[in-house]
Amino acid sequence: MKDFVPVLKRAKLFAGVGDEDITSMLSCLGAKLRTYEKGEYVLREGERLSDILVLAEGSLHIQRDDYWGNRSILGRIEVGEIFGEAYVAPESGMLLNDVIAVEDSSIFFFDVKRVITTCSSACRFHTMVVQNLFFAISEKNRSLVQKLGHISKRTTREKLISYLSEEAKKQNSSYITIPFNRQQLADYLSVDRSAMSNELCKMRNEGLLEFEKNRFKLR
Amino acid sequence: MKDFVPVLKRAKLFAGVGDEDITSMLSCLGAKLRTYEKGEYVLREGERLSDILVLAEGSLHIQRDDYWGNRSILGRIEVGEIFGEAYVAPESGMLLNDVIAVEDSSIFFFDVKRVITTCSSACRFHTMVVQNLFFAISEKNRSLVQKLGHISKRTTREKLISYLSEEAKKQNSSYITIPFNRQQLADYLSVDRSAMSNELCKMRNEGLLEFEKNRFKLR
DNA sequence: ACGGTTCGGTTGTATTTACAACAGATTGGT
């Protein structure tokens, strides 16, 4: 089995936990590793979840297809990120989204009971892990709010400006690379791809921005 | 000072904490109570926050006005609910929304450091409070995702159906009362009020639903 | 009873969008 300790060391769930402790925590927390191929479903809407997941390798999309087949991408998960944590609370119902691997991926599963319940053994880090969990979900919360900020704009152009200018702020540059292709960006912003493509070109003609593939330059 | 212990007893933050312990925790956690008049701002976009807030009385709106003055309502806070918890993480930046009192309201402030840091004294409940905090933010997370589900629908009608049918599911009835007036509902769904009003009447004419003020009946 | 304010509904118009269909470019596999 591939050694993912260096990855977990940098994962938010284990922030503040020493290298040597991670290995012991893996068994203490009952960690399981699973691998997925590109395009494979990791979680499906309607399932129930009792594990907190940490992406060790690859990347994932959180998405949802509605009754009419419109797909909306709610977010993207990169290596080291936690997910599923919003659905392990006792009263939480079923999953509201699919999670799908956009590349070949490896994922750690941690049983939430063992994460949250402080054990009497050597693991001195449960409190810290629960705090990390809280901070991680806080961050996800904020990014959901930001996404809501983009989507609640009225026109496609405003949505694009809102999204791109925030990316520029995040990446601290007017040259930005986005993690989506056109269809995915359209799904993320909940607009029609061709209409969005059209709007992007109009904005380019007006000199608002330049782009090539998924790299953009704002003015 | 009004006795809010019965309210706090039912608040999610203190679930599982005995009545008599709440009083002692209030001082241990350094709780402060503030009152706000209807229409007054509780928090403003751009501020930094180091307290977790619990609404003891009244009701609040989380909202945001964009550059062009379009208001979007991100959610509503009722008595006993926690808020602000997503912005107290160490790396979290400034608030992304305003919080405004829609009625005269009373709010408890808890310094996050004292909530999260386990103290050595009599408070045996810090662990439980941190867990409650985690479950509360999980729930908020899920409701954000649900709202995203509504807003990411393409047409006003689909947004309305998505929102109303979910309310019906929540309230477990086809007769539902919504906590918004027309303008607020339009802000919540990020659509134009008059267009939405128009669409609602069309749907009524088509026999999809009936309504009077903020009470709806679905078919 | 009065005037002011808020709220919900209606209408018309200009703008914006979704949708479908297609074409060229790029990518990936064999």
Add this chain to the structure above:
DNA sequence: ACCAATCTGTTGTAAATACAACCGAACCGT
């Protein structure tokens, strides 16, 4: 090098939306 699949841009049309303006009803305090 080739074919197939995917990605991106383009166009036209029908549908949906925002916006502004207005009206009547309900509600408020004085």
